[in-house]
Amino acid sequence: MRKLELLAPAKDLKCGIAAIDCGADAVYIGAARFGARQAVGNSIDDINELCEYAHKFGCKVYVTVNTIIYDNELEDTQKLLNELGRIGVDAILVQDMGITKLQLPQNVALHASTQTDNRSAEKVEWLARHNFDRVVLARELSLEEIRNIHRRVPQTELEVFVHGALCVSYSGVCYASEYCFGRSANRGACAQFCRMKFDLTDKDGNEIINQAHLLSLKDMCRIDSLELLADAGVTSFKIEGRLKDINYVRNVTAAYSNQLNEIISRRGSEYERASSGVCDIRFTPNLNKTFNRGFTDYFLNGRTSDLASFYTPKAMGEYVGKVKEIRGNSFNVAGTTSFANGDGLCFINSNNELEGFRINRAEGNRLFPLRMPRGLRKGIALYRNSDQLFEKELNGDNVQRKLGIRINIKASAEGLHIEAKTCDEKLHINLQKDISLEKAQKSQVDNIKRQISKFGNTIFTVEDVIVEPTDFPWFIPNSILAEIRRQAADELMSRLSENHIDIRTKDHARQIPEKGKGSFHSISSYQQPYMYNIANRLAHSFYEQEGMSDITPAFEIRKPSSPLVMQCRYCLRHELGQCKKSHKQSGLLKEPLHLRLADGRTFRLEFDCKKCQMNIYADE
Incomplete structure (x- = not known):
């Protein structure tokens, strides 16, 4: 299993x-x-x-x-x-x-x-x-x-x-943030270059797209x-x-x-x-109500389009309906969605930009914003990126995780034998309580089960208690049952830590592939030598022992001219319906294509159709 x-x-x-x-x-x-x-x-x-x-x-x-x-x-x-x-x-x-x-x-x-x-x-x-x-x-x-x-x-x-x-680039081989802003993604300081706005220009300098988030993926x-x-x-x-x-x-x-x-x-x-353990979750999860830029399964089932979110790199949230009517400082929404004071809504305005606002008051589906959005128009699709009622539900004390246990109590001439084990049978303890047993005037089974199940604020919850023999004719004081319960909880907790150490040691037994498999030369295919990210003497020694002849320092240490700053499986040509493999050659955009930031810096796009890959180079 x-x-x-x-x-x-x-x-x-x-x-x-x-x-x-x-x-x-x-x-x-x-x-x-x-x-x-x-x-x-x-x-x-x-x-x-x-x-x-x-x-x-x-x-x-x-x-x-x-x-x-x-x-x-x-x-x-x-x-x-x-x-x-x-x-x-x-x-x-x-x-x-x-x-x-x-x-x-x-x-x-x-x-x-x-x-x-x-x-x-x-x-x-x-x-x-x-x-x-x-x-x-x-x-x-x-x-x-x-x-x-x-x-x-x-x-x-x-x-x-x-x-x-x-990330639009293969992880570990993105140098755009370091190149543009001196903030290395490989050092944990990515400035999210891919979420920025770009112009797209063709070979002749013609602007094909103006200021859109062309690299920002869903x-x-x-x-x-x-x-x-x-x-x-x-x-x-x-x-x-x-x-x-x-x-x-x-x-x-x-x-x-x-x-x-x-x-x-x-x-x-x-x-x-x-x-x-079993998690008692008293809210209904809903992925649409949590931060998202729209969803994609990416390349799981092969290459598809509609991977990017050109209009915004921010969360749009769940679709809640269209604006039905605007009246003064309020509007109503077509549909059955319920709203609450403080909800955050957004829409794509006429400039193809995300515009957001907060609801000050909600009366059914008539909404009164704190400030009426300028770009709001009848028929515009609305999205909710902040749901106050759902956030309140998530913030409540409505989740706990417990370990289910089963307890067996058996009487013998020596006293009581107690066996406790987790429901998944990964943990098992035995206790012996030496006491003299006295006959009870009436059955004690129900009281024993009730008292032994009171594990209170511990992480354990008792799923079943079996008392043997079934007619159990002896009297056991509640104080003794409480002592057994405490002792069982302490022993289970102690064994939990030991059990985890045992499992970790067992899981850590490595199975190394036989020699000759997975050689360095079988994976040494990077277009640029700095893509091995060698930034210290031990990494240098590692790759030297692997047989690397040209050991080049990481991009962060020695920046090359006109560098490859991103390597992507995402293809902008394909996203725009301009794939050379699947579309007619006539009418395709003239290469090389360039991305241009608002500050004028440009980046050349190289389409490696054989590998179905897009490379992004910084222009000097």
Whole structure:
């Protein structure tokens, strides 16, 4: 039986706990430094507390150490790894190959971040040969490509993104932010170049499109494809969003957890959840009500159009109807949607820009904005990107996670024997209570079950109590039953931590591919040598040992002229209906095409139709 893991983002400790309570099997979080989201670092103490909470349910905590590292940071990186090993994190996510030459903590798995640009089976084999237990695949891969990688490297865990923001470039080989603003995506400081406005010009300098978000992709949503991904060999389903707030984490995690549970309810002989416990979620998840730029499943089922969101890089939210009538300082909306004071609405105005406003007062479907939007017109489609009632529901004390247990109490000449085990049978304890038993005047079974089930504020909930013999003729004081209950809770809690350590040690037994597979030369196909992101002496040594002859420093250290700043599977020609493969040659845009920022800087587009790939070069 194969374990399926739902992996949720944690901006901080509070978000991490919320993710676990809403059904995550694992969370990923950044430490104070060296994470690919520089703005959301966390202290060792907070990560330790998160580990302690997560491990109670068999959930795992992965820490991102997935930036490129400079020489003067290697010592601090080693100290961080030592601390992460000490507090018992389950894995570290890595981009910089130099880290593999540091002293890695024992029994902590090594995961290859998506920043290592993992597009092929050859790359996954190569990473596995260098002791990576898991590889986070590029977001751009199709279902068939994922399936083929799993067939080639079945012993290596595969992690894929299933929800959240999409980078237009293959992760790890985007240098646009560093080139334009001195903020390296490989150092966790991306300035979101791809969310900016551009003009599109042709060979003759003619402006084809004026100031649109031509590289801004919609958000990924693969909630309906989890079963297909599992069947293709995926181990971990990853939700993007370490910059997102706690309500985003709650809503999205709960939605995907429910979907995984539905799959396992049908196919329990093949799949099981990677962690334990039952989540009592008292709100109805709705992905449309949480931050999104519109949804796409990206390249999962092959190349499609309508991947980008040209009008805005911001959240539009859910469609709520069209403007029916405007009257003075109010308007009404056609449809059955309910509104609340404080809701945020938006629409695309006549300038093809997103215009937003807040509802001051709602009277049925007649809405009174705080200020009447200038661009609002009859017939315009409205979207709600802030739902006050839903946010209130998410903010409530309406989620808890418990471990279900079954208890068996058996009387014997020596006293009472108590057996307790979790419902998934991953944890089992036995207790002996030596007491003299006295005959009771009436049956004690109901009282024993009632008293022994009172686990109160612990993480345990009693699903069943069996008392033997069934007629149980002896009297047991409530004080003794309370003592048994406390002792059982303490023993279960103690065993939970030990059990997680045992499982982690067992899971960490690596299976390295045989020598000769996954050689460096099978993956050394980058167009530019700086794309290996070599930023320190240990990474230099690593690639030297791999047989690299021309070891070039990372882009962040030595900037080339007219560099390749992005490599994309997304193709602007295809998005505009101008694909050379699928459209007639006549009437196609004249190449080379260029993107132009508002400040005048330009970027040449190169269409590699053989690889079905778009490359973006900075013009000098």
